[in-house]
Amino acid sequence: MRYRSIMRRSFCWYSALTLAGTAVGCRHTSQATSNEPTTNHFPLRCTGKVEDFERELAVLETVFWEPDDTTSLRQLIRMTELVKGKRVLEIGTGTGLISLCCLQASAERVVATDINPAAVQNAIQNAEWLELPVDRFDVRLVSKDDPSAFAVLGPDERFDVIISNPPWEDGQPSRIDDYALYDSDFALLNSILSGYQSRLYPAGRLLLAYGCVEAIRAIQQMCDQRNLTARLLDDRNLSDLPNLFLPGMLIEVIDQR
Numbered sequence: 001m002r003y004r005s006i007m008r009r010s011f012c013w014y015s016a017l018t019l020a021g022t023a024v025g026c027r028h029t030s031q032a033t034s035n036e037p038t039t040n041h042f043p044l045r046c047t048g049k050v051e052d053f054e055r056e057l058a059v060l061e062t063v064f065w066e067p068d069d070t071t072s073l074r075q076l077i078r079m080t081e082l083v084k085g086k087r088v089l090e091i092g093t094g095t096g097l098i099s100l101c102c103l104q105a106s107a108e109r110v111v112a113t114d115i116n117p118a119a120v121q122n123a124i125q126n127a128e129w130l131e132l133p134v135d136r137f138d139v140r141l142v143s144k145d146d147p148s149a150f151a152v153l154g155p156d157e158r159f160d161v162i163i164s165n166p167p168w169e170d171g172q173p174s175r176i177d178d179y180a181l182y183d184s185d186f187a188l189l190n191s192i193l194s195g196y197q198s199r200l201y202p203a204g205r206l207l208l209a210y211g212c213v214e215a216i217r218a219i220q221q222m223c224d225q226r227n228l229t230a231r232l233l234d235d236r237n238l239s240d241l242p243n244l245f246l247p248g249m250l251i252e253v254i255d256q257r
């Protein structure tokens, strides 16, 4: 199971083997060249290309890279006014990919969190590399002692949009890179659903990206228990999909009370 997850969600290494030298996916490189983003503390693992940016993004060692997780989310950010002029929170930013899309789409302010210190560095460096407005980008490290979704926010911090592509599977992370894949007992998901309402301004939106049937069913169940609705913004039917699938599915959590 773990092997299967890593094979599916560590596209970077697969790409390095099969797509080396092409403009698609993630190229494995041990050293930055003049055309590539540079790193200072955590080493560069590879670079990754997405349709949202002309330049490739840096992917540091231990940081997650699978842009197919968020194809529909990035399209929504790119093609609509979802984040334009809005205050955005991204939970679990990795390379910064989603937050960078929000900055490019004229978000007023983006706060991003991650439990992996390499991801914090990675997101900031990618914002600088892409010449996005870093003064509007605030990346915060989450402590393993309190990894709940809103632990690094001030008591009064609110947002117009909360976005997350969290770890998809119920499992126990051991190494730091496991935190991209495993959410033990869906504790992070639970903390998002328990706390998001008090973190949104009126008419604010919560959007989650998941490509795991078990997790999406857990979201539906947790939403039922809280009188919330999990709206799948996707044409695919869960019962037709394997447990882990790509591209990921976009889910909006709505409070209809």
Ligand SMILES: C[S@@+](CC[C@H](N)C(=O)[O-])C[C@H]1O[C@@H](n2cnc3c(N)ncnc32)[C@H](O)[C@@H]1O
Binding pocket: 064, 065, 066, 067, 069, 070, 091, 092, 093, 094, 095, 096, 097, 098, 113, 114, 115, 116, 119, 142, 147, 148, 149, 165, 166, 167, 168, 179, 180, 181, 188
């Ligand atoms: C599936 S990856 C998504 C990364 C990025 N948003 C993307 O779409 O490429 C999940 C990310 O959540 C981070 N993470 C896991 N648990 C976390 C927590 N409790 N708080 C903040 N970030 C967390 C992981 O380190 C990882 O970077």
